[in-house]
Amino acid sequence: MKKTMLVQALVLAAASLAFGAHADTLKKIKDSGSVTMGVRESSGAMSYTLGDGKYAGFHFDVCSRVLGDIQKSLGLAKLDIKYQPVTSQNRIPLVQNGTVDIECGSTTNNATRQKDVSFAVTTFVTEVRIAVKANSGITSIAQLKDKSVATTTGTTSVQLLRKHERANGIDFKEVFGKDHADSFLLLESGRADAFVMDDYILAGLIARSKNPAGFKITGEPLSLEPIAIMIRKDDPAFKKAVDDSIIGMMKSGELEKLLAKHGLQPGADTKAAWAHPNDKPAEEYAKK
Structure with missing residues (x-):
């Protein structure tokens, strides 16, 4: 433990020397x-x-x-x-x-x-929306109740989902992809019912998928995001x-x-x- 803390301190010190205050x-x-x-x-x-x-x-x-x-x-x-x-x-x-x-x-x-x-x-300013399979019947955030929702670890969409869940009493399971392609794969493979992310990222992943017609972006925007x-x-x-x-x-x-x-x-x-x-x-x- 002490060795780990020392290494971390040395790394921080090196960064400080490299760039200063x-x-x-x-x-x-x-x-x-x-x-x-x-x-x-x-x-x-x-x-x-x-x-x-x-x-x-x-x-x-x-x-x-x-x-x-x-x-x-x-x-x-x-x-x-x-x-x-x-x-x-x-x-x-x-x-x-x-x-x-x-x-x-x-x-x-x-x-x-x-x-x-x-x-x-x-x-660029984008909207955070949800992507679902076209035949899912999901058209709003409220319909995510008791569903599995994919998002990418480390993104603001996680925070937005949690805020929305508390505000509306929607209980859903979050599943995380390590990157956006991995999150979309969760939706594509059926391990997630929806994928919440910036709309242009969703659109790009859908366009490059094996079956673009099999997916849609739907629901009300969760927020505006300045990129x-x-x-x-x-x-x-x-x-x-x-x-x-x-x-x-x-x-x-x-x-x-x-x-x-x-x-x-x-x-x-x-x-x-x-x-x-x-x-x-x-x-x-x-x-x-």
Whole structure:
């Protein structure tokens, strides 16, 4: 036990020495000529794997352009971009400890997470909904009573489910997938009656399934979720560089083109976030 605590203390101390009380990611990038991008393997149109260490997605493209802008501003002839797959469970710790410099997946910006990390300006606003088999007869959250509901470990959907359960007295069993693809497999195989997640992730998984017509997204939205690129806390210079690049894409129309490239269209809330760039947490959207 003492040895474990010592190791943990040494790791924290090393992280503290590496970044100090005030992280300086731009200096780290300039000195090393490299940067590590956190990517997801099955986060719908935001970030997904193509296999062989290659990735794609809206946030992957956005981050690639952001890092291109940073490379130019730092005067680097070459920037080595390394890709680190992350999950819903480990993405925040890997940003905090310096393993990942910029996380380009499908992370919701909320007040709890803002205590540990920072977020760039919101790039997409989604609704949390439920996916079910088309012949299930389920059309609302209330019909999940006594059902098995899949969600992905480490996501905000877990919290939303629990809040909804307490508020409405719905008793259901939660089953957890290690990632979004695993959660969808629980639904596909019949081990879960529904899968609760961001609507664009559900849509992407359904579109790439063996039988897209066999599933549907239904029910009332659980919440609005501002999705943003995640970076280390207390690093204002890096945040400004990332924000400035993204805001430039908002103004030029490039952001909308990248979204359309991956089959998504900006809804009213996304358009509002682009018109007035901000890093407001999900709790602010709940007040609408």
